[in-house]
Amino acid sequence: MNRWLMKTEPDCYSIDDLEAKGGPDIWDGCRNYTVRNFMRDQMKPGDLAFLYHSSVSPAGIVGVMRVTTQGYPDPTQFEPSHPAYDPKSPADSPRWYAVDVELIERFPDMVTLADLRSRPELAQMLVLQRGQRLSVMPVKEAEWNAVLEIVRARTP
């Protein structure tokens, strides 16, 4: 099982939207080749992912999701009205991929970037690295557990 961190701007799609869905929803719109490769080649049903809210203050992790599908072609790349429409993506060889995810835990409080940076054991976590912009990135098991420890320590 792999572990991931998946970023979204909550103004666009938030944990509230996923919770309101009441089940799996598509994680679409990613237009970066490294992320595409993760989704197409490495993400599997049963993988877990932190749900991260970016471009808000503070930014941070707000919950845990489970991946419910393998990667499959992102339908939004073929929708001219969609902001992430890609007219150059061949229909017979789609360029962009999506997965489905479901919410399995909503944290009582966001684990903010400042919270993460306060933990020496998370110093190497990718989301904390300078210039790191991937919207989907792998998380090491030890890092995963350390984040959950922060959450559990707050929840008697």
Added chain:
DNA sequence: GCCAACGTTGGC
């Protein structure tokens, strides 16, 4: 709104 970092594009 600033700006560092990095990905993508396109001319050559």
Added chain:
DNA sequence: GCCAACGTTGGC
């Protein structure tokens, strides 16, 4: 295939 210009991300 190089690399300068440009665009985007995303924290601050």
